[in-house]
Amino acid sequence: MRACRQEAEILWNREIAPGRYRLGLEAPAIAAGANPGCFVMVRASGTGAPLLRRPFSVYGLIEERSGAIGIEILYRVVGPGTARMAACAGGDRLDVVGPLGRGFRLAEPSERVVIAGGGIGVAPLVFLARRLVRKRGGAEGVVAVVGAGCENEVLGVDEFRALGIEPVVTTDDGSCGLQCRVTDPLGGYIERQCPDMVYACGPTAMLRCVAQLASKHRIACQVSVETMMACGMGACLGCAVESTEPGVYLHACTDGPVFDAGRLRL
Amino acid sequence: MRQDVDLRVDIGRLTLRNPVMTASGTFGYGGEYAPFVDLDRLGAIVVKGLSLQPSAGNPPPRIVETACGMLNAIGLENIGIEDFVRKRLPFLQRLQTPVIANVYGKTVNEYERLAARIDGVDGIAAIEVNISCPNVRAGGMAFGVDAAVAADLVGAVRRRTAKPVTVKLSPNVTDITAIAKAVVAAGADSVSLINTITGMAIDVRKRRPRLANITGGLSGPAIKPVALRMVWEVARAVDVPVIGVGGIMNAEDALEFLIAGASAVQVGTANFVNPAATEEIIDGLSDYLLKFGMRSIREIIGSLET
Numbered sequence: 001m002r003a004c005r006q007e008a009e010i011l012w013n014r015e016i017a018p019g020r021y022r023l024g025l026e027a028p029a030i031a032a033g034a035n036p037g038c039f040v041m042v043r044a045s046g047t048g049a050p051l052l053r054r055p056f057s058v059y060g061l062i063e064e065r066s067g068a069i070g071i072e073i074l075y076r077v078v079g080p081g082t083a084r085m086a087a088c089a090g091g092d093r094l095d096v097v098g099p100l101g102r103g104f105r106l107a108e109p110s111e112r113v114v115i116a117g118g119g120i121g122v123a124p125l126v127f128l129a130r131r132l133v134r135k136r137g138g139a140e141g142v143v144a145v146v147g148a149g150c151e152n153e154v155l156g157v158d159e160f161r162a163l164g165i166e167p168v169v170t171t172d173d174g175s176c177g178l179q180c181r182v183t184d185p186l187g188g189y190i191e192r193q194c195p196d197m198v199y200a201c202g203p204t205a206m207l208r209c210v211a212q213l214a215s216k217h218r219i220a221c222q223v224s225v226e227t228m229m230a231c232g233m234g235a236c237l238g239c240a241v242e243s244t245e246p247g248v249y250l251h252a253c254t255d256g257p258v259f260d261a262g263r264l265r266l
Numbered sequence: 267m268r269q270d271v272d273l274r275v276d277i278g279r280l281t282l283r284n285p286v287m288t289a290s291g292t293f294g295y296g297g298e299y300a301p302f303v304d305l306d307r308l309g310a311i312v313v314k315g316l317s318l319q320p321s322a323g324n325p326p327p328r329i330v331e332t333a334c335g336m337l338n339a340i341g342l343e344n345i346g347i348e349d350f351v352r353k354r355l356p357f358l359q360r361l362q363t364p365v366i367a368n369v370y371g372k373t374v375n376e377y378e379r380l381a382a383r384i385d386g387v388d389g390i391a392a393i394e395v396n397i398s399c400p401n402v403r404a405g406g407m408a409f410g411v412d413a414a415v416a417a418d419l420v421g422a423v424r425r426r427t428a429k430p431v432t433v434k435l436s437p438n439v440t441d442i443t444a445i446a447k448a449v450v451a452a453g454a455d456s457v458s459l460i461n462t463i464t465g466m467a468i469d470v471r472k473r474r475p476r477l478a479n480i481t482g483g484l485s486g487p488a489i490k491p492v493a494l495r496m497v498w499e500v501a502r503a504v505d506v507p508v509i510g511v512g513g514i515m516n517a518e519d520a521l522e523f524l525i526a527g528a529s530a531v532q533v534g535t536a537n538f539v540n541p542a543a544t545e546e547i548i549d550g551l552s553d554y555l556l557k558f559g560m561r562s563i564r565e566i567i568g569s570l571e572t
Contacts, residue, residue, distance in 0.1 A: 230538040235294035238329035
């Protein structure tokens with residue numbers, strides 16, 4: 001997987017929920033190397049502000065008969081960088097560097113896996129589910145739990161369903177699915193079924209809880225983390241995350257963004 | 267295509283094929299940028315600051331974006347001089363580009379031992395003595411804000427190595443020319459400036475600093491006018507080459523520094539924004555010379571008309 005830089009044409013940039021967008025980019029060279037869990041660094045501001053690129057997981061590949069011609073990104077508008085992205089239209093170009101980072105290790109087809117996504121954290125997990133289903137020739141043994149603050153913020157449900165996975169949905173306010181944390185049904189499932197692998201992406205507090213659940217039941221757990229990041233390629237060392245080894249930092253860009261949960265002090 | 271112009275510059279005994287270097291701490295150990303930059307085209311590669319022992323750096327968060335710039339408090343995380351020489355230098359030695367080792371210590375003795383260790387190493391063209399990192403508690407900037415202390419340190423390093431020594435200066439001083447003159451008198455072959463400007467940012471919702479280290483170093487376009495002013499002052503004050511650093515994003519920025527009196531420039535934060543920034547700046551310098559009918563980049567160094 002060799003990273004490259006592309007002036008990628010925007011194929012679509014659709015608001016699918018308030019402040020949540022699906023962005024399709026024509027970027028064949030980046031798509032060719034993209035794996036679930038990897039990320040790209042995007043700059044929407046030309047030579048102006050904001051200065052730094054923003055990191056985004058790859059949500060999926062855009063496939064045509066000839067092969068993958070681009071990537072999709074799922075993002076939420078949180079600041080000036082993503083606001084600039086949201087203002088872009090089809091036909092505009094974005095400066096994209098990728099694919100970067102280490103992605104998910106795919107479970108064997110015989111292994112039972114559970115996927116847990118919180119809010120926009122669903123982004124790398126749909127791509128992961130797609131690859132898992134392809135590898136095992138079906139959705140058997142793949143379970144998903146998706147949580148968010150409210151119904152509007154629940155993402156990825158249709159995509160999981162299209163793969164044959166009926167996700168358990170939770171919301172903080174009960175406006176959709178169960179009114180609880182995503183980790184509640186996840187904990188119950190882990191307790192009852194003792195799966196072989198847990199995959200998670202979401203807020204740090206959620207990842208901490210998922211990691212504790214997995215550790216308690218001695219189940220392998222891979223989490224995708226989000227940090228501030230300037231370069232995305234191991235030069236700035238700004239994206240340090242604390243490891244369980246005292247005095248050792250790992251870097252989300254080159255050691256991650258996907259880590260075995262046991263390596264991190266979440 | 268651009269072979270008609272001469273971009274070579276001299277930094278004391280060191281001749282660079284062009285004046286575009288990478289700034290320490292923004293280009294890793296070089297190899298990180300190989301997918302984006304033809305490393306053999308660079309004037310020089312200055313590697314991440316090296317200490318005697320590996321260093322873990324500061325707790326996160328370490329960076330935050332600010333208006334036209336960024337604050338960092340990495341804390342000089344690095345693999346240590348021995349691992350650098352053993353694991354990273356072999357890759358760099360295969361390049362045509364001179365490698366400059368940026369070093370920092372907590373004590374004068376540590377700087378001396380680093381200089382002595384590097385002195386015998388093939389493939390390191392020069393030493394950049396970092397006396398200006400604002401993000402480490404001991405050493406770092408403590409050596410860079412007092413002329414006598416800086417001179418003692420540089421003199422000690424000078425005695426331990428025959429390699430060219432450049433000293434990276436801190437802008438966090440009242441009169442940067444006083445520090446520059448002191449380190450030149452102590453034996454520095456050149457000076458590079460500026461390192462980051464100490465700053466801070468606060469999350470008003472949490473009423474907490476945005477960096478775990480509370481303060482950090484400001485870099486990027488926000489600091490360019492300050493850097494340019496200091497380079498101009500220092501270039502008039504010392505008779506050794508000056509290397510200009512601070513917010514250089516494109517060829518025009520680089521030209522400003524050269525015209526102000528810098529013999530070379532270092533590109534830092536721009537590498538994060540555009541991983542190919544260094545090569546684009548080199549091309550832009552050639553284009554400038556062609557456009558204005560000049561043969562050598564040396565014609566514009568210090569050519570400011572006032």
